[in-house]
Amino acid sequence: MSQDTSTRQLETGAPDDDAPVETPALIPRPSWRLWAAWLRRLWVAWRTGTRRWREGHPEVVRVLSGTVSVLAAVLVVAALVMPNSVAQLEPSQFLRIPAEAVIGAAVMIALPRRPRVVLAAVSGVALAAMTVLNALDMGFQQYLGRGFNVVLDWSLFGDAESYLEDSLGRTKTLVAVAGLILLVLLLFVLLALSMIRLSNLLARHTGIATRGTLVAGVVWITCSSLGLQMSGVPLASDNTATALKAQAHLISATLKDQAEFEKVARVDAFGNTPGSQLVPDLRGKDMIFTFIESYGRSAVEDPIMAPGVDRTLDARTKALAKAGFHAKSGWLTSATYGGSSWLGHSTTMSGLWISDQQRYRTVMASDHMSLTDAFKKTGAFDTVGVMPGVQKGWPEQKWYGLDKVYNAFELGYRGPKFSWSTMPDQYTLQQYQDRVHSKKPADGKSRMSLLILTSSHTPWAPIPRMVPWNQLGDGSVFDSIEKAGHPSTYTLTDDTHTKEEYGKSVQYTVTALTEWLERYGNDNTVLVFLGDHQPNAHASGNHASRDVPVSIVAKDPKLLDKIDSWGWTDGLRPAHNAPVWKMSAFRDRFLTAYGSTPHPKKG
Incomplete structure (x- = not known):
């Protein structure tokens, strides 16, 4: 290359058109044959x-x-x-x-x-x-x-x-x-x-x-x-x-059951009932349905857990009576055990035995009426859900007939998680009070609420403790409680620890719920609360039943008189020999007890 050419390239940054082109040496690429060899x-x-x-x-x-x-x-x-x-x-x-x-x-x-x-x-x-x-x-x-x-x-x-x-x-x-x-x-x-x-x-x-x-x-x-x-x-x-x-x-x-259940789900004893004939005896009431996570029969009867839980139930029965509330309790046999809580929720609300995921999907895609949707169909109730366990989209809201749902991200919590539970139940209940219960519905309507509490969810470590209601704030008050609690592994390796901590978690949630009712309930408040399923075998044992406690609490004695024929036990603790129904029987019994008129829809 000439000196003039080199100078021109350095000045302009471009090669000279007349300069000879130098071909770079080709680098051989290894082929699959070389690798194979x-x-x-x-x-x-x-x-x-x-x-x-x-x-x-x-x-x-x-x-x-x-x-x-x-x-x-x-x-x-x-x-x-x-x-x-x-x-x-x-x-x-x-x-x-x-x-x-x-x-x-x-x-x-x-x-x-x-x-x-x-x-x-x-x-x-x-x-x-x-x-x-x-x-x-x-x-x-x-x-x-x-x-x-x-x-x-x-x-x-x-x-x-x-x-x-x-x-x-x-x-x-x-x-x-x-x-x-x-x-x-x-x-x-x-x-x-x-x-x-x-x-x-x-x-x-x-x-x-x-x-x-x-x-x-x-x-x-x-x-x-x-x-x-x-x-x-x-x-x-x-x-x-x-x-x-x-x-x-x-x-x-399983394949046969899917086909048969689709036919069953199309039949509904109250499917064609006009809104005016649904729950007429509860018009004007402040209606609340609450599920307590893993609240099962073992909590009330197991020799390790029962003493503490039973004392709590009896003490809270007396406290509610002092505030003017009365309760009746019985047993329901859950469609699930140890987990899959949504199967228990949907079984209770649909009146159908929803024991697996396919049945659940079938019902969620159907127009089979849920108990909560019955209140919406009356036109006399606003309907709201508080779901601290929901952390993603929840399309089931439509089937449940809920006008508004507050999920884990809409309750303003800034405190620590307690293992799986996103926030303590006491905080959830206070947020329900502040955001929903303390505000009157528009147009003179009543309100029906669905709450799903989570503090008694496995692995039951660490678990929260009650704090003064006026100190809940944004939940930061629970930081020190969470840090002082047991790690989640505490209950994963020892069944006795599991039973003890599970029992404490149930005591905590029952106390939080009934204290909330005692503090904020009114003459029209009607609370139905129940477990969704028994805890897993580490807490309930290998041969536990699937029974869960269910209670109805109200100030109006006439409301409890309507379920006298059920034979339930007075108070929050159901007797050992109290009636046991399948969870799927609750919807129709409840609707009938409170004045609803059947108009069957046939598949």
Whole structure:
């Protein structure tokens, strides 16, 4: 390049048109073939090194090989006999002879190599899937009192993750979820490899394998025929086959139930009742429906929790009586257990048994009348909801017939969360008073309110304490209470701690609600409050009922006279032998008791 050309380029920043163009050298890009060749060389080197090590250490190799084969057999057998209930997790459950192993060994011996390996891998993956389902059944039994439904329950994992994040924090939750996913993937890989290894072992020793399989089959048949047991557990197991049959039956029953429930939901005893004929005996009343999270029968009757809860219920009954209020209480059997509170709410309000997510979606999309919507249809009530647990869009507002809903972000709270609960119930009730109850509805209407309280939500640590009502402010007063409370892990590892703290949380919420009523209720106030479900098995035990307390409180004695025929107990604490209804019966009984006229709508 000439000096003039170089000078011109430096001055103008542009190359000279007459200057020769220099082509840059091309940088070679690695192709997939190069990567494949590199990986192939790495694999060959590893195989070569492994073969040399094996040749140099034959005894060690023999011991390791035998150990791996034994571990593979133990893993497969453990997966085959694994129960689906925590209560059955005993050593005797894993000392059984699985029929599936005997049949599987016979099939593997008879197959040629390629189909045998394919079948072994597929069987390992299927067995891993059944193991995961059994584990899910255990978790659902412990927390929701029922097994996992492969058709309906996948959507609940999002709620479980949100619960963990609220209880443990985002970082710990992400670590836990990532660890769980890796564990599940590892289980699939290990069971598939174990099945392949065992199938190859059977093929290499056909004679011994055949005789062993025949002996195992005879032993299984003998144990099954004679009903031989160890520690009350049958020695002959067909656990996996039974579980597969149960899953197939559950899937079929679920699909059938969906179709049948859609027909049931179209029938409504009060579906065509004019607004003028709905709840005429409650016109002019200040009507409040309140759900207390996890307020179940165990809180009133369990020997650890009941003493404190019963004292609170009796003391608050006396305090309300002194303020002129009277109460009657009974029992309702909830459609859910341990969680899925929305199923309890919607069952109570719809008069339908809403026991799973599909039924819930069906009802929310229908025009089946809710109890709260009945008040709206009268034209004589403004309707409002206070939902401190709602932290996102809530389309169910339309079905519930609520003119206005206050969610967690609309109540002005600036204090700490108490694990899952976004704010203490006492604060929620004061905000309800300030924003709603203290203000008269427009046009001379009455008001119907729906409150869903959250302080007694699992994990019951930390839990709030009552503070003077005039010191609630924006909730910052709870900072020191939250910091002094137990961490959420306090109740996750000890059932006694769980019961004690759960009982305290129920006492707190009942006290907050009844103090609010004592403080702000009037001659027209009618309060219906109930639990949405029992707490999980860590608090209520493995054999708890699904019953929850329900109470109606009012100053007007005529209102309680209308439910005399129900046989409920006077006061806030229902007697042990008080009537028990299904939760789905409450709507129609309540509407009938307070003067509503049935006009059935048929599907």
